[in-house]
Amino acid sequence: MDIKDVKRVTIAGCGTEGSQIASMVAYKGFETTVWLRSEGSIERARPRLASVKKQIVGVLEAWKTDPSAYCRGLSDERDLAPEQIDEFIAQAEERLPKINLTTSLEEAFGEADVVIECINEDPAQKTDLYEKIAPVMPEHTVLLTDSSTFLPSTFADATGRPDRYLTLHFANQIWRNNLTELMRHDRTSDESFALAEQFSHAIGMIPLKLNKEQPGYILNTLLIPWFRAALQLVATGVSDPATVDLCWELDTGATKDQTPFRKLDKVGLPLAMHIMGMQPGADDPATVNGQIVALLKGYVEAGKTGIAVGEGFYRYDENGNVIE
C-alpha cells in the first residue's frame, strides 16, 4: 500500500493522545473515525475533541500576529500571510467536526486503511481489542500502536498481522511537538515500516525510525539517564538545581530552558517521580534512586509539580518565565 491509497484512518481510544492524533489526522484531510468502547466514552470524548480544536485554532489565530506561535505540525511553511493562515483555520473548522465517533467495530475498522491504537496501557485490553478487530480489518490495513510502555512484539501475534503491525509513538501537543517514533519488531515488513513513515509526514509529523525494539524509544532512552544524573546531584546533596542547570548551559551552549531541571519542570514532577520509581532500588531510601524518588516526592507532596502549576524546581510567572 502506498500513502496515496490511504483514505480512511481510525483511531481506537480518545484520551489525551487519541484526541490529539484524531484531530491532526482529520486536519490533514483524512477521513477520520474514532472508535470507543461505549456511548459513555463517546460523550466523554466530545469535549476533549472540542478542546483540541480550540487549541489548534487558537495557535493558528495567534500565529497571524505572532510568528513565534508557529507550530511545525500545522504547516510546513513558516512564513505565511494572515490570509494564508486563515485558510488553515477554515480547514480546521471544516474538518475537525467531521470526525466520526462510533462504538461499532464494523463501522470503525471494516474499511480502515490505517488504524492507530491509543487505548489504555493495559495488556489485557489491548490483546482483547486486537483479537476483536483482526477479522474485521481489511487485509491491507496497517495497524499502529501509540503505546509508550509495551514493545510491539508483545502483541504481534494477537493482531493476526505481525508484518503490518508496529509502534508509532507520539509526543504531547503533537501540532507543536511533532515528532513520531516508529519502532518495528522483528516481523514488521519493510513495506509497513515505510508506510508508517510516509503516513507520519502526511499528518505533519517528523518520523524518527527505530530499526529494533528499544524500551523508551529514542527520546526516553536519552532523557531518563540525563534526568537521573541531574536529580542524583541534588538528591545526594552535591549541588542544587540552578548550579546543575548553569553547568549544562555553560558547557553545551543550551539555552536556560533546555537544561535538565527546567525540562523536568516541563515534564511534570509526578511523571518524573513515576519514571524514577521504576529504577532499580527506588523503594530503598538508602540507594541513590531511593533518594531521587524521595526528593521528587517532597516537591509533589508540597504541590510543586512543575511549570503547569507555576512551581516545581523553579517558580514561574504567568508567562512561564522563571521568577529569580
Place this chain on the structure above:
Amino acid sequence: MDIKDVKRVTIAGCGTEGSQIASMVAYKGFETTVWLRSEGSIERARPRLASVKKQIVGVLEAWKTDPSAYCRGLSDERDLAPEQIDEFIAQAEERLPKINLTTSLEEAFGEADVVIECINEDPAQKTDLYEKIAPVMPEHTVLLTDSSTFLPSTFADATGRPDRYLTLHFANQIWRNNLTELMRHDRTSDESFALAEQFSHAIGMIPLKLNKEQPGYILNTLLIPWFRAALQLVATGVSDPATVDLCWELDTGATKDQTPFRKLDKVGLPLAMHIMGMQPGADDPATVNGQIVALLKGYVEAGKTGIAVGEGFYRYDENGNVIE
C-alpha cells in the same frame, strides 16, 4: 584570607591545562609562577605558553571585527569598541611573557598565596609533590588541584593542610569554556571554599560549587550517561547518529550542534572511548558497554576521531560545519 590578599599564584605543571591556567591567571594581573620538575620541562613549557598567548591574542584580534569571537573569560563586557579591545591585547602582550618558570620549590611555593596543582594524573607523583611543598608553603596558602580523576580526600592528609585544600577543576580553552567546578572534601574549610570561588571570578571563570565529593563533578556526571544512552542506541543497531541527534533537537529545542553525537565529535572519540572503556563490562563484547566501545574503536581506528580532524560521526568542512 580575602581575594584582595591574593597576589602571587603558582601553577605546578604546564601541560595543556597548566599552560592555559597560568596564562589566564597572568592575564588577569596576578604575579604568576610556573613550577616544573626539570629544566627539560621548562624548555617544553615555553612553546606551549607561547601557543596559548597566540590563541588568546588571536581571539581578541578577531573579536575586534567579529562579535561572535567574544570569549567570556577574557572580558566581562561583551560590547566593546576595537580600541577597548586593544587594551586587553596590550594587557596580554605585557603580562603573559612575565610568567616566571622555575624548578625551585622555594622560589615557586615559598611566597605563594594560591597554588594550583596541574601535574600528571599519577597519585604517587601528586603525593610526592604535596609532601615536598607542605613545609615550603606559607601557612595561609590555599592549595587547589585541577585533577579530573581523583577526589581531594585522597590527598588531603599528604598536603598537611586538609582545610586549605580542594579541587578547582577547569575545562579546556578556558578563556572560552570558562567554568570551574569547585569540589570540597569533608575537611575543606568554608573560608577556603569561599576563597576558591572568589579566585575563580578573579581569573574570569564562572564557579560551580560541589558541596560534597562526586566523581565526574557536575559536568561529567551529566554528560557521560547522556553520551552512553546515545551511543547505546547506535551500537545496538536501534538507530543512527543523525536520527538520535534530530530527536534531541526536536524535543528539547537544542540547536543541531548541541546534540549528543555532535558533542561527542567535539569531545573527541578517543576520549569518549577511554571513558566508555571504564564502564562496567566494557571489555566484554557481549555487553552493551562492550558494543559501545567497539563502535567507538571502529571510528578511532579509521582515523575518524572527531571534529578536530574533520570527521567523526559526521564529516565537517574547514569551518567546522557538517557536510550533509
